[in-house]
Amino acid sequence: MHQCKEMNKAIFINNSDSDNEDKMVKYYKRFNEYGFPILDGExxxxxxxIGIKFCPWCGKKLPESQRDAYFNILETLDIYNIHDKNIPDELKRDDWWDNKEGK
Ligand SMILES: [Zn+2]
Known part of the structure; x- marks a missing residue:
């Protein structure tokens, strides 16, 4: 995960703490992806x-999103929905990409 004080103050992981107004950036662990959340008003x-590729505070490039890689793997298993119950356990883990080459 991107280590930078300013961003860490503003980040929330997955959906926990998403109603905290000080948290502006969502880190979606499953895809190793950073983005600005779009909230449902109610x-x-x-x-x-909205995905971001560079840290808005320090300007460093953020890690490559694993979203496409994830869905490419699912496609090879004939799975097209992230809530599919046939997704293998290792791919249900948020850190599935951690052991992957070229992460
Ligand atoms: Zn930063």
């Missing part, structure tokens, strides 16, 4: 995110 649920 429930303050994160309904979507």
């Amino acid at each position: 429930n303050s649920d994160v309904i979507s995110t």
